[in-house]
Amino acid sequence: MTQDILVGVTMVFVAVTLIQYWSNPSWWIRGWDFPKLQIGALLLVLLLIQLVLLDFSNHWNLLLPPVTLACLAYQWWWIRPYTPLVHCEADWADPNDDGPRIRILSSNVLTPNRHADRLIALVRQYRPDVLVTLESDQWWEDQLQVLSDDYPYSIRCPLDNLYGMHVFSRLPLENQRLSYLVQDDIPSMHARLRVDDELGVQMHFLHPAPPSPTENDESTERDVELLIVGRSVKQTDEPVIITGDLNDVAWSPTTRLFRKISGLLDPRIGRGMFNTFHAQHRLLRWPLDHFFHSAHFRVVRIKRLTDIGSDHFPMFIELQYDRRHASEQHSLDTNADDRARMQNKVAQEPASKDDVPRP
Known part of the structure; x- marks a missing residue:
């Protein structure tokens, strides 16, 4: 039962991720552009649960963590520029400069x-x-x-x-x-x-x-x-x-x-x-x-x-x-x-x- 639930939840997140590739302007599609941070956090939780609860003697279950990780990487690619992990696009001002x-x-x-x-x-x-x-x-x-x-x-x-x-x-x-x-x-x-x-x-x-x-x-x-x-x-x-x-x-x-x-x-x-x-x-x-x-x-x-x-x-x-x-x-x-x-x-x-x- 747990295995089936995890498979179903993973497929939902795959669908949510893939739909964001669609350039259709409808509100119910473009709305998924907004919660990338929240989706990424839920994917991280899902990945940890998969690693703990999945029975990997079933070889099909081996596919779930990489799929979840790929979805997580997609969300992270979009939000990563808005973290201190990348170089600032606009430089800090020189405190000694007297410009307006x-x-x-x-x-x-x-x-x-x-x-x-x-x-x-x-x-x-x-x-x-x-x-x-x-x-x-x-x-x-x-x-x-x-x-x-x-x-x-x-x-x-x-x-x-x-x-x-x-x-x-x-x-x-x-x-x-x-x-x-x-x-x-x-x-x-x-x-x-x-x-x-x-x-x-x-x-x-x-x-x-x-x-x-x-x-x-x-x-x-x-x-x-x-x-x-x-x-x-x-x-x-x-x-x-x-x-x-x-x-x-x-x-x-x-x-x-x-x-x-x-x-x-x-x-x-x-x-x-x-x-x-x-x-x-x-x-x-x-x-x-x-x-x-x-x-x-x-x-x-x-x-x-x-x-x-x-x-x-x-x-x-x-x-x-x-x-x-x-x-x-x-x-x-x-x-x-x-x-x-x-x-x-x-x-x-x-x-x-x-x-x-x-x-």
Whole structure:
């Protein structure tokens, strides 16, 4: 009986692993991109149980541990870059360098959450140059008015559909644009952050809808928004920062393709996963809130902040501008297959890189 149960459980994990190779955008398939860490942990437990309980006098049972190990290796391949076991993709900043620094705090506040005081306390503590809020409605805009003296520049889009967005900045925001790149009710924001007379940074703030039975049946809309923005910033030599709740995990095939197409760096590579969702469920967390930046920057610090009553933890990053060493940092290489995948995906929606504002 035990042997049969172990065989059945192993086959379930084989199916879960193989389905992730399928590029079908349906939510029930793309949803398996998210819990790779949890699946990997369960596979490790299963492997240990197999080694203890299986009767290896039955030669068929000899196949189960290698199959489980292969599934575990597949999950590990995706999440390994987000551990300290690999070299950082974005270098640490030189503490002796006096280059301009930019601090950004990004927070999906959860619209019905009424603990604005917690977020305001974090803003007072970390003093970001730019505060980005996702899912912020008119109530949240009213509460955050107390920051207006310190953050005189802003882009505001209060919505009640869980896709409201606000950007507050100490520094001037030039060429502000509020866009609806793929879906009519899902905004994105774009601006040039004027750091000083010589340095302006292209900023893109995104919050595409996830693939789910209650939102989009497929991941296509989300994927297209990420890819057209990535393709747009690839064509500039200027400093770029993209941030927001992308409703995609750091290790998904789509985010990996976005990194290739955009050429941007992921500051989490080699530093950690920084799992931001779900804040209330310790065993069901994955990295949904992202920062990506061009090679003009090095990382001073990156941190997941404390609970503010939302289902997401806020994220904070401090970057230092260092153009002199930009050539020393490299993102993932792209090839013809990557470009073909991107073209096929983008062709499924009436949107293109030319729709993305270039602040």
